[in-house]
Every structure is written in C-alpha cells, then in structure tokens.
Amino acid sequence: MTSAARRLYKVLVTHPEVPIPALEFLRQKGCETIVCENIPPVRSDILQKLPGVDAIFWASYQPLNGEVLDAAGSQLKAVSTMSSGIDYVDVPEFKRRQMPLGHTPGVVKNGVADLAIGLMIAAGRFFHAGRQLIENSKWEKERINWLMGQEIRDSVIGFMGFGGIGQAIAKRLQCWDVKKIIYHTRTRRDNDVDFAAQHVTFDELLKESDFLVVACPLTAETKGKFNAEAFGKMKKNCVFVNVGRGGIVDQDALIEALKTGQIFSAGLDVMTPEPLPADDPLMKIPNCVVIPHMGTQTLKTTTEMAMLAANNLINALEGKPMVCPAY
Ligand SMILES: O=C(O)[C@H](O)CO
DSSP states (O other), rough: OOOHHHSSSEEEEEESSSOHHHHHHHHHTTTEEEOOSSSSSOOHHHHHOTOOSEEEESSSSSBBSSSHHHHHHHHEEEESSSSSSSTTTOOOHHHHHHOOEEEOTTHHHHHHHHHHHHHHHHTTTTHHHHHHHTTTTTTOOOOOOSOOOOOOOOEEEEOOOOOOHHHHHHHHHGGOOSSSSEEEESSOGHHHHHHHEEEEOOHHHHHHHHEEEOOOOOTTTTTTTTOHHHHSSSTTTOOOOOOOHHHHHHHHHHHHHHHTTSSSEESOOOSSSSSEEEEEEEEOTEEEOOOOHHHHHHHHHHHHHHHHHHHHHHHHTTTSOOSSBOO
C-alpha cells in the first residue's frame, strides 16, 4: 500500500447493490465507504451524504453534474461512473473544473455483445410475434409460409459504431458464415482487418445492411440519427438492433417503419424513455423485441465494471491517471 493510499479517503458509493469485491477493494486500499441504501438511488439522499467525500462511485443514471460536484465540496478529488455510456454526465462541467472523471468501457463489451447477438436472432426470427401467437391461441398448424425470419448466415451485418462492443459482436460472428461485415464511424478503424470489416459511409450502411446494429454512444452527433429518412433508405428485410442508447433513434419513425414494413423487425435493449411504460406503442408491435436495458446484467460483467470504477478512483486518489478516463 502506498503512503497516499494509507490515508483514509471517504468514498461515497451511490448504490447498495454495487458488487461486494469492489467495495472490499476500496476498503483494502484504505478508503472508508459510505454506501447509499436506496434502490433506486434517491438524489436528495445522495446529495445529503456528499459533503466532505474525497471520491464518488456513481452507480446511477441520474444527472451527474455541477450540483453533485458542488454538494461534495472542494476536497473532492475524483468521480467514476459504473457505466460505459456517460450521456447523463455534464462532461464540459467536469472539464471546466478539471475534475477527474472515469467510466467503464471495455469491460462491458462481452456482455453487451452476447445480448446483441441474442437480439439479432430474437428479432430476425420473430420471437415476440411467435410468443404473442401462442398467447392468443393463434398457433397455426401445418403452415409453411409462416413466421418466416431472416438468418444471420449470408447476411450483410452493419454496425453503427465499431468500438469495443461492435468489435466484440463482429468477433463472435466470424464463424457465422456472414456475407460481409460493414461499419460506419467518423474515421476508419486501424484494426478493422482483424474482423474482415469494411468502413462505409452512413448511407452505404443504411442501404446495404441486412442486420444493422447500433453500438455507438449517444452524442450530439448521433442523437436522432436513425430518423424517418434513414429508415426510408434501409432494406425492407433489415433487422434493426439497438444496444447503444434510445436517443440515437427517432422512436416514432422506428414504429412507423416497423408497422409499414419499411424494415423487417427490430430488437431493442435501449429505448426512450427508460423505464418504458407497459402501454407504450413499441410494446404492441409484433415484429419488435423489447428488453429492459440489460446488456451488462451479468454478475461477471457488473463485477468487472465495479472493479474498474473502483480502480479509476484509487488511481486518481493516489495521484495516478485513471485506468479509463472519460475525457
Ligand atoms: O453504459 C453502459 O455501461 C451500459 O449501457 C449499461 O448501463
């Protein structure tokens, strides 16, 4: 243990379900952990516990902004989220105050990639419509042309975003006999040859993909990117999967594209709003599989995320660069 770590730092942990190994690690490193007890976290409780802490382990999607930093006080040294996406963080405010901010990309990729492939299959093969037919006693006997889906085999798989998650999906698909893997990002990825993936324009992505997987963060640039115009350019057989963020999609346009057969089907782990109300129009569409933002929901992945967030904080408290700085 370094002399810096021997000092007792106070770390506020905003959620009681943060995996225990991460809490133990913080304590081994000489930190006192103050753990919020509410599920979901209650903002007023977090704000009330913040004054005087040295670091914040932020395990919530509530706005992480100047209000939080002010409530903590000037002794605050570091904040890390336990998420890859930081669309709920006021990053410019962190930059302005030069407050170290960490997050947990990289470790989320395997859990999310598994789930994305699940959604490609579930949406491509009409899992939801099939289930609805059973529930409504409409299982048709002796049919051939019924619930005919799309196979991954021989398909063009397109990625919007080709970071850790997109690449982890592409890695898994290497043995699925796909026709081609294409992706759209602002600049070409140096390692795309490792996945036999080809960089394309956004228009080419829309026009060529049989499966189009959104695996990019929500930013000013990607917000609402999949709108009516974009869906209008997609193939009628396209299976649209979103494991990025709901805000990247104009949801009304998606609903319209699904209802009118402009695209084949959709599989969504993320949507707007979250939680989605049970009576949302999305829930009534047979060719849409909707699941409740569970890409990272495995013990392995959440533990890795928590450990990474804790390491980010310890590094910053010991005066070292965070493992995964967010800016
Ligand atoms: O951003 C992330 O880490 C995932 O969406 C899980 O919340």
